[in-house]
Amino acid sequence: MASGSKAFSVFMLIFYAILLYFVFADKNMIAMYMMAIGMFIEALVNCVCTFRSKTK
Numbered sequence: 001m002a003s004g005s006k007a008f009s010v011f012m013l014i015f016y017a018i019l020l021y022f023v024f025a026d027k028n029m030i031a032m033y034m035m036a037i038g039m040f041i042e043a044l045v046n047c048v049c050t051f052r053s054k055t056k
Contacts, residue, residue, distance in 0.1 A: 012042065015038055019034045019035060019038065022034065
C-alpha cells in the first residue's frame, strides 16, 4: 500500500476482519458490499498517494 499510514492500515485490518466474520457467518451480500467498498478505498488511497506531489 502506498499510503504508509499506520492508522489507515489498522482501520483496513479491522475492516477486513469484520468482512471475514460476515463471510464465515454466511452473510454473503453484506460481505460483497464490504469487499467492494474496501477495494475502492484502497485503490483511491493508492491513486491519491501516487499522484500527490513528493516535494513539499
